[in-house]
Structure formats: C-alpha cells, structure tokens
Amino acid sequence: MHTILPFLLAMVAIIVLLNMWAAKLKIAYPILLVVGGLLISFVPGLPVVRVNPDLIFFIFLPPLLFQACWTVSFKEMKKWWRMITSYAFLVVFFTALSVAVVANYYIPGFSIALGFLLGGIVSPPDAVSTAAITRFVKIPKSMSAILEGESLLNDASSLIIFRFAMVTVGTGQFIWHEAALSFFWMVIGGAGIGLVLAWLFVQAHKRLPTDAPSDIALTLIEPYFMYWVAEQVHASGVLAVVAGGLYMSAQRLIFLNSASRVRGYSVWESFVFILNGIVFLIIGLELPEIVAGIRSQGIPLSTAIGYGVLVTCVLIVARMISAYASMLATRIFRPGVAPKVSSRKRLLLLPLLLGWTGMRGVVSLAAALAIPVTFDNGVAFPQRSLILFITFVAILLTLVVQGLTLPYIIKRWGVFDDLMNEESEELTKREMKRGLKQHVYGFLKNKYDNELIGHSGMEKFLKQWEERSKATDDSWMNEKTKVIFLELLESQREYLTELNKDPQIDEEIIRQQLYQIDLEEERLKII
Template sequence: MDAIHHQLLLILSLLFAVFFLCIISEKLRMSVPVFLVIGGLLISLFPKVPHIAINPEFIFVIFLPPLLFDGAWNTSWSFFWKRRRTISLLAFGLVFFTSIVVAYFSHAMIPNFPLAMGFLLGGIVSPTDAVSAVAVLKGKKVPVRVQTVLEGESMVNDAAGLIVFRFALAAVLTGQFKMQTAALDFFISTGFGICIGLAIAVIIYFLYRIAPDNADIDTCLTLVTPYIMYVAAEYFECSGVMAVVTGGLYLASRSHDFLPYDSRMQANSVWATVRFLLNGFVFILIGLQLPIIIEVLGKREILGYALLYGIAISILVVLVRIAWVFPSVFLPRMLSKKIKLREKNPGWKIAFLISWSGMRGVLSLAAALSLPLMLSDKVTPFPNRNLVLFITFVVILFTLLVQGLTLPYVIKKLDAQEVDIELTKEHQEEAIRKSLYKVSVVFLTKKYGSQSLNGSFYKKLLVKAEIISTVVDKKLEQLDAEDSKNLMHIYHMAMLEVIALQRNELVNMGKNVGYNIELIEKHKLLLDLEESKINIELGISKEVVEEKNELAASDPETLTGLA
C-alpha cells in the first residue's frame, strides 16, 4: 500500500509541476514543450528528487497511440493528400537519408563504434517528433502548407524511424544484415499496418452507425480506438504507427457522418484535456531523465567526449535536414512541368521554416531506452548502449532548445505568406457565411416558401439562416398563441434540417485547400452549439407535453384548472 501511495503522490506532484510550468510559460510567452523540458531539467537537479526512469513500452503503448490519433484527427485529409509527395519525401526519404549519414559519420568519429551501431543511432535520432512540431507551432502564424507538411511528416516518419531502428538492432544482435530482406520487411510492415488501420477504422465506423447515440459511449470509443489499432498492428508485427495514423485520418474525414453534435462537442473537450496531460507528461519526463543518463556514463572524461559527440551529431542532423528540404521542395518543380503548373512556388521562406522545424522528442528517447542490456547470448553487454542513450538525449535537448526557442523568432522574422490560400482570413469568413446563407435560402424557399405558413414564421427562418453561425436566440414573438406550439416545433425541425445542410456544405468547403481549416472547424462548432440549443428546447417542450398528457390521464379536472 505504501508503494501505491508513493506512486500516486509522484504522479500528482508531476501533474502539479506540469500545471505550474504551463502557467509560467504562458506568462513568459515561451513555447510550452521547451519550457517543460527546461523545468524538468531544473527539477531533476534538486536534492532528494527521486529519479524517474521511463519505461519504453509505457511510451510506445500508452502515450504514442492517442497522440498520433489526435494529430491525425485534427489534420485535413485534403491538405494531407495534396502534400503527399512532400510529406513522403520527408517522412521516408529524409529519415533513411539521415540514418545513413549519421551511421557513417558516427562510425568515423567515435572510436570502436561499429557501422551497425551507427545505423541504430541513426534510426533513433532521424524521425522528428509529432508532439513537438504541433506544440511548438501552436498559436503561431505559419502558412497552412508548413503546418500540414510538418504534422503529416511527424505522424508518418515515426514508422520509418522505428523500422530502421529494429533492423539495425537485429543486425547488432545477430551480426547479420540483408538489405533486400530489410526493404521487403519495410514494405510489408508499412502496407499491412495501413490495411489493419483501415480495416479497424471501417469496423469502428459501422459500430458508430448502428449503435444508439450516446455521447459518453462515443467519447469512450474514440479514446479506445487508437489503442485497438496500435496493439492489433503490433500483434501481427506490422507498423502500429501507420495503423493509427491511417485509421485516424479515415475516421476524421467521415466524423460528420457518424458522430452527432453532442458526441463531437464532448469528445473535443475530452481530447483537449487528454492532449494537454499527455503532452505535459511527455516533455517534463524528458527533462527528468538527465540524472539517470549522466549516471550510466560514469566517468567525467567519458561524459565530456560523449557531450562532444552528441553536439556534433545534433548539428549534423540539423544540417542534413536543411540540405534535404530545399532540393525536395524545388527540384520536382524543375524536373516536372506538370508539377510547376499545378503547384504554386512555395518560396525559400516556407522551405526554411520546414527545415528549421525538425525537433526530436520522446519517441527517440523511448527507442534508445528500449535497447537491451545484453546481446542474444545473455552474457555479453550490449555495446555502447549508454553512449547511444546519452547522444540521443543531447540531440533531443539540442533540437528542442536551439530550434524550439528560436522558431517563434524565425517565424516572426520571415513572415512567410500563405501560398495555398489566396484569400485573407476575413475574406474567407465572409465567403463561408455567404455560402451557408445561400444554401439555406435555396432550401427553405424550395421546401417552405410555397406553403401557406405564417409570413413572420417564414421570415424568421430566413433571418435565422443568415445568422445561424452565431449564438443569437431568435424568439417567435409574433406568432399567434394558439399556433405557437405547433409552429415552434416546425421551426425547430426546419432549423435542424438547415443545420445538417450547412454542415454538409462546410465539409465540402473543407475539401477545398483554398479555405483555412481552422475557420471551417470554427463554423462546424458553431453549428453544433446551435443544434445543441435547439435540441434542448425541443426536449423541454416534449417533457412539458408528456407531463400534461400524464396529468390528463390521471386527473383531467386538474389539467382543465391549470389550463
């Protein structure tokens, strides 16, 4: 029982530290993940602070699936698909290229460091972190292309990095490595991971469609879904990362079909809290690992050399990313006339923003910590394990502090303009409102304009359609008393039809990369709020009618007196 109390107290203390550091970072206007890492480092230096070791399986199974799923859920499929070439070049091409460069560089620089160990280190430090990229860019004014590419890259490249890591680890353990076998296994792992993710997503989709609407059940199912996808794919030795990302993108693109308004609102609130807690724990845990990693190296002389190796490899991965991004952005335009005509020139500012946003994170640290203590013979210690762990920590720290701290300044200084979206945010806002009003008027005129309804009622419908995206409550004061109850019900049902029509219009507009996805999501939320209000009013009126009917059945005279 004492052990349970101790663990609980430790978790609560970390939660309090996360809350406190987030408040300070908001006050100082610093990037929250960077400040949490610094805070974790400072906390680890206090005397009598217990050393908290990260369990790699805890990261892979508990943290990774929901964070990947959340990223996929909030990514526009149309934007993602349009940038698939750039994302693939970064998520797969850059990961493999970085792994190769790091492998040969570390093999040449570090004494007695085999090439297989170099590939192992390269697989660990090559993928950027999904959490870091999204968290650092949150609230910053960056072009949609940059945000989409970075989010897509950081979600997908985990799979490539982990596959390189696993093959290199097998080579170190067994002393054998076959390129053809590794390439075949990569495509099988990735392909079947995608298939498993899609299959589970389709099953979940139909479960939602046939199950009765219940916001609590729907929200719980969204929380369980990423774990099902990840565990199922890993069970069949496929890429759990690709399964979660693919399944998340599929469900997100169809969420308007199977999630009612109350489920969407509740799930969004719950996921915002989950995202905050997981991100906070991830980054503060990175900082808290410093004493443990320093201890494993032992001697101060070894620590000094390891620090130099870590800084050199950190600079290398930053330079390799810059060297890869610029050609991958501009070369396809030079080599293909179709690409040049189809896509607008992003410019060097956008290319530099993408190249400078390559922060590493907890996935790299978890991969390094998962290295076994012994080789396959269970007798020989795993070579250079502590050195790899320390270098990985230095690379994470270097990219988070150097790039993470300077990125807001770089964004402000460059002031890169939108390329995919031509209209300003204000113009898009007006265009969305006009489009929603237009489809509403056409629908109402066609369905209700020819009916002999009260003129003020029809006018109210049109007025309501024009301002449906606001939270203004229009009262039907001009309706006659005897017809008000019936007309109010017709009015509410008509407005629910209008909301459904407008939501479908927003979905179609979201597929057009000319619109800011945040604006589309804002108007979807406003529609959900409007639908919630109307359903509450319908529920109240229904309860009143049912109560009067029950009273009439039991005591008709009392009902007559009340009337």
C-alpha cells in the same frame, strides 16, 4: 503506489503551471517542460522515474498519432503528398544514414548498425514541438500541411529503421531480401490492418446505441487496439494508427453525433496535452540516471556532450541539405507548385528555414527508452546509456536553440510574407458564410414555403438566420421549429462537405464552421 501517486499528481499540476507560464512568456511549452523536468530531477528525495521499455511505445504513441490524424487536413496532405512522402521517408533515411556514418567514424565503439539505431531514434522531427513553437507566428497553410503530414509518416519510417537496426545489432547480420520483404509487410500490412479495423469501428459506432460518453470512451481505446493488432503480426503499428485515424477522421460526420464531436474534442485535447506534458517532463527527469549510466561506462561527461552536439549538428545539416534538394527537385519536375517569392534571397532562405524546423521530442525519447537494457541472453546492450544521452542532448538543443530562435527568424527574415495570403483567407470565409446563408434561405423556402407565410414563429425563425442575432428569448422555439432547425443544420453540414471538395478552399475554415454548427445543435438541445 501511495508513494508514486502524489508524484504523478504533482507532475500533472506542474505541467499545467508550466504551460500557463509558457503562454505568458510566449514560448513553446515543451521547452519549459524539458527544462523544468531537468531542474526538478535535482530535487532530493524524488522517486526515480523509470518507464518499462516494452510499454513506452504502447502507452504514448497510439493516442498521440490518432489525435494528430483528426487535426491534420487530409485534403492538403493529398495536395502535397510528394513533398510529404519525400520528407517522411527519403529525408528520414538520409538523416539516419548521415548519423550512422558520422557516429561510426567519430564515436569509439559505434558500429554502422549502432549508428543506424541512433539515426532511427533521432531522425524524426516532433510534431508537437513544431506546432507549439509555430503557434506564435503565422506560417503558410502549405508549409503547415507539409510539416503535419511529415510528422504523421516519419514516425513510422524512423521506427522501421530502428527495428531493423535493433535486429542487426542483436544478430550481427543484415539480410537484404528478408529486410525488403519485412519492410513491405510492415508498410502494407500496417496500413491495411488500420483501415480494416477503422472500418469496423465506424460500423460499430453507427450500429450500436452509443451516446457521447461511450463514443468518446471507444475512441480512446481504438488507437491502442489498432497498434496492438498490427504489432502482433509484425506489421507497423504506427502506420496502422495513422491509416485508421485518417479514415475515421474523414468519416467523423457519419458515425459521431454533434455531442460526441464537441465533447470528444475537449476530452482528447486535454488527454493528449497531459500525455505530451508527461513525456517532456520525463525527458528532463531521466537525465541524472542517464548521466550516471555514461559515467559508469567511463565516458567523461564533456566527451558525451560533445558527441551529442556533433549528432545534433548532423541532424540540422542533413535536414537543410534535404530541404535544398527538395526545392531543386520541385522547381525542375513540378514548377507549377514551387513557392513564388519576391526575391532570390528569400527563395534561398526558404529551405534553410524549413531545415530549422526539425525539433526532436516524444518519438525520439520513446524509441531511446525502448532499447532493452540487456539482450535475451543476458548480455548488456552496447552503448545504451550513451545513445540515451545523445538523444537527450539532441532533444534539448533542438528544442531550446531552434525552438527559441525559430519564431524570431520567421519574423526577422520575412520569408513567408510572400506565401501568406490573409486577405484571400478572409475572403474565403466571407464567401463561405454568404453561400451558407443563401443555402439556408433556399432550403427553408423550398421545403417550408407554405409554413413561412403568415406564421409569426417561422418568420422570426427566418429573421434569426438572416440577422444572426443573439436573441435571449427562446420561447418561440417550439417542437416544430426545433425539428426544422435540426434539418437545417444537417443541410448546412452537407453543403459544407460538398464545398470542401473544392481544392482552393482551406479545410480548416470548413472544420471551424462545422464545429460552430455542432455547438449550435448542442445549444438547441437545452432550449
């Protein structure tokens, strides 16, 4: 313990330093973390990093998925659900199938079952990597919603493929009707368990006398509980966390107060950042041991690298083919939601660019490391080291090559220029704030009309909202005006919640304003 603790603390410090360096260089931090972990792994005397395969999913996946559910726009997901589900299920299966066929044909010793196992591991793009990379360029809200929604669901579909492939490799047989029943139970059972548990958690938050620290502590353990319960009954723990997380995210204004929301945002952001950083560092730190494993099997390093490059190319090509097929299907069956671009060239480049966004990361590594070293009977798992190495190469190449070139391609090609509508977004913000002011005045005059007349404190209170001034003298805020102020803030939340039902309003703008209201309420409490 005394040996590993300084190493873990050093890992967190390295994650922070590399993140700051990445921000200065304006590149995605997962790229530097992977490369940094790779370089650190060659430092002599460092302890060997080994993660228990039985715990890898349980440690990292639940909180990462849960936090993603709280940041994604559920309204946008509903709007683009056809595209999201096609990418999350059909594209993942097509990618896994493509990898299985190519691996079976070109890699000696790879059966179709092993190929599907590898395909299930490397098929899901990583949301963290994509979000970190696209942070330096502007992309349309529709594209962002598709990528975020896809990332929530494709983890579940890829891990279902992974689970079936593991069973097939272990037993040597695949029974279709049993697999179909198991698939439906994993999907329906997982989502159902997540929703039921999420409802119970919401009721617990509402009925128990919790404060901000206890609310945050509960939200930290809730995704683990959802995942664990679903896995105990052989349902999909990933879908349980996703379904439960989306439900709780939609109910956040009901069961969490402003202090819990404001403080919880910072806690979760830091917690998930550290988890992601550790995983990406582990990707690099694991390489020497993986290389030693393939060499012990008599596979030349150059040959293994060639296999990794081949599988990576299959991933990229399969995603691009899927993007073109999706665009064609959209223009045929849903022409009303098809993207409007100014030229045929940009229209043809759009799926190509969408296909280039498939960076791999956390889920692929977790799945690869979760492969057991041996079966229950003690027989070594076939091709485990090679699968790990190919996964590492796929993660490294997609992160470095696609990750470094994607921002440049977006700016150079200008494919998204026709889809960006910054003036409309600014207009929406102005209209929202104007409507919010009108709502404030209407609320005050309807409920406190008599108290506004001739009362200097109330007149100053009204003027503060009219001018949005940053007054340094808060002595006018007595207990009466504080009660009115709190009622006013709650009324604004109700107004914004109702406004969010408009499908034309960007939910992210609403959330930003709600966060400002939470901050205003917290400021009021310390006056």
